[in-house]
Amino acid sequence: MRGVTTFLKPGEAKYLTIFVCGVNKQFQGKRNPRSPQENFAASIFAILEDFAAKKASCEGLKLWVRTSNSRAIRFYEKFGFFQDTSGPVQEAKEGSPHLTMWKPLGS
Ligand SMILES: CC(C)(COP(=O)(O)OP(=O)(O)OC[C@H]1O[C@@H](n2cnc3c(N)ncnc32)[C@H](O)[C@@H]1OP(=O)(O)O)[C@@H](O)C(=O)NCCC(=O)NCCS
Numbered sequence: 408m409r410g411v412t413t414f415l416k417p418g419e420a421k422y423l424t425i426f427v428c429g430v431n432k433q434f435q436g437k438r439n440p441r442s443p444q445e446n447f448a449a450s451i452f453a454i455l456e457d458f459a460a461k462k463a464s465c466e467g468l469k470l471w472v473r474t475s476n477s478r479a480i481r482f483y484e485k486f487g488f489f490q491d492t493s494g495p496v497q498e499a500k501e502g503s504p505h506l507t508m509w510k511p512l513g514s
Contacts, residue, residue: 422469423459475503
């Protein structure tokens, strides 16, 4: 998996923010043989969640996803993320709007 994560405003941050993430195409939708009950993507997000849980002030995970990316949204919802109630935001001129998604730790 390739990706970028950070805690915004170190010391104050409440959510581990995932800016970019992607699983190589050949591993998308594929079971992780080391953890056969889940796909590779879920295993990777479980590691991120564990990492976030070790930070004292962290309350969960946060990311943005385009509304057109139905596969990713489906995966995030399956993993326990929920959509921000404020709805999608059109930040750039091109492309579909971005949806903010959250996953509180332990949910
Ligand atoms: C997002 C990503 C990490 C998820 O990993 P994944 O291995 O594809 O995830 P899974 O296969 O476990 O789950 C995807 C779900 O979407 C479903 N799905 C597949 N194609 C779909 C589509 N076109 N529309 C809706 N759902 C779709 C799958 O069936 C699966 O749901 P299910 O388990 O209920 O059947 C991966 O798809 C990816 O790297 N995508 C390209 C990069 C990207 O879009 N990154 C996210 C940017 S925010």
